[in-house]
Amino acid sequence: MHTQFTAEELAFREEVRAFYKEAHTPELVERFSNPATMKDAIIEWQRKLYDQGWVAPNWPKEYGGTGWTDTQRFIFDSERSAAGARGVIPFGLSMVAPVIYTFGNEEQKARFLPRILKSEDWWCQGYSEPGAGSDLAALKTRAVRDGDDYIVNGAKIWTTYAQYADWIFCLVRTSTEGKRQEGISFLLIDMTTPGIKVNPIHSIDNHHSLNEVEFNDVRVPVANRIGEENKGWTYAKALLAHERTGIAGVADSKRNLANLKKRAAAEVNGGRSLLSDPLFQKRLSDVEIELMALEFTELRVLATVASGGAPGAESSMLKIKGTEIQQALQELNMDLAAYYQGVLPTDLNAEQLGHEFGSDARQSFMYGRAATIYGGSNEVQKNIIAKAVLGL
């Protein structure tokens, strides 16, 4: 057991810290928060990471990864969070790329991976359907062979940022025989293909990130299928595990907690700051203590992975605890904003409004409800633990 950083690791930390300080400019942050400029700003940010060689720490070195140790990755993420910097959009870099380099052929790797690294293609994830959410294997979007193409018909839903996407990776049904899981294939589909329609879904945080994607006789070359026909479920499952490890969000929660404390010290009710209020202290420390433990739970899971184990059902625990903590912090933030917690974006500036963070608190609180739903809902995660860990 050791948790001390070596001298090299400390030097690495300084390097990362300096990079974030310089590259993640306030000007970028400003543009991230405006829907009209967000996409370009994100691409610009991801290119800076690419230029630095740090955009894909989770990839193998041969495809453009960093070749870092787990500790370095941990430091990198902690520093990102401490700097208040945003992570990369996961759909290309963290979700589809591992499937492509693990299960794709050479041609697919050469065609897609460099463009993902350089953020030249924006990807979205087309898994969920109106009738297939927690029960993903119920998906019905059909892909029927026609010569060298598949003809795809159906609809995907909750597709995050489909409105920006150049490509979508989809699970489609290629067979209705046998077990449901054994009739699913993994397709990469160009969003400009005729027959694709993206319909916006507005969400309770007053933003537009969700969409429905319709497919009407969409021709997709068979060459865009990853791996074998009807084996898509296996590839997707490998990918879901990737989605779950990041989801604990320990580093971000630590930063949010630190911010909350600052705010709580500044918010005064009847002459007493909220940070010194016994009830608020109790709620804050309840979360902080869980987070202290979760940080080490995550390190323990990482250690298992480092020594060759797979992040199995343990990553479900990271997801459940991580998202519960995120939501508790968002809720405390709302209470800190008091009656300003409901403010919608307005033309008034913070000085005219009399408040700095009410609208942000609202937005992250409302969107934050999704964290226990997406990436496999917390109920589904509990079912996994019950079955796989407890043997129930």
Next chain:
Amino acid sequence: MNFDFTEEQNMLRDSVARFVQDDYNWDKRCAIAASEEGMSAENWQTFAELGWLSVPFAEEYGGFGGSAIDVMVLMEQFGKGLVLEPYLATVILFGGLLQKVGSEEQRNTLIPQIIEGGLQGAYAYLERQSRHELADVTTTASAGANGHVLNGEKVVVFNGMGADQFIVSARTSGEQNDEAGVSLFLVAAADVQRAGYQMMDGQRVANIVLKDAPGVLLGEEGAALPVMEDIAQDANLALCAEALGIMEKLNATTLEYTKTREQFGVTIGSFQALQHRMVETFMAYEQTRSMVYRALCALTNGEEDATTAMHALKVLVNRNGRLIFGEAIQMHGGMGLTDELDVGHYAKRLMMINTSFGDGDYHQTQFNERVYN
């Protein structure tokens, strides 16, 4: 022991329920929320014609002479429809304060105008730094040759853009958090600068700036704090009744959804993991209703622990409200995140109710002070 409502209360409830059902469907409600004013003048007139604007006012001013129970009956139904019209701001707060401390002349001229639907009012008491502390007042009022003039700023004033007149809290003596020295003033909308914005529950609010704004003293100078506490209690009772209607609606919607949504070849309501949680939300709702009744009984019988019961009620509404809307969204899965579904809107209103007139923590602190210290 009898928790039945009177014949009149049943009629009031049915008439509001019918209005919500027939004339305030979800599409109409959304159209009103999206409109410039955030309310419907036509609906307001309907409220006047149906006598709803007169409920809490004494008969001598043309009112219905209703009790806290009548208000509760009405607000609960408003909650089910997420009614946006500024009943709380104009009738409960502005009208309520007039009735409590207005002069005979002020009551005689203004209350009938409210009842007819011709006068919109607002209560401006929050300041940017005050949080939930009523005595935290920095706006000042000084007496001059032609009455008082007010200087300062009030924020998040409900119905602040729609109001014709404001009742404003201001300091006539003492320091920022002193209990003594706060007074209430009637101020005309034309005499303040206002900047409007919108809250997540559809409410239109405003910040108002007072620069030598003329104000007419309402009630006794320097002694407004007990009145402000009193009106906060009335407001909280109305809001908690509204919350009760919201909780009932959310539970019903969610229960219905879990009975129809299928995953893994069965309805999700068949999963015991969800069943137990729906039992929890059901019990949370029943407990909240009991606490509303308890507070109402204590208030209408003038019992000594009425204030304690009111603090307890606000604590429970906060806790159970969060539980109920949290589960409602969660059990709807992705659907729960959509703006199109009403669930999120009910959730937002519950959050705003919680933070209005003292949040859960504030009232729990007050409860602790009263009961344990």
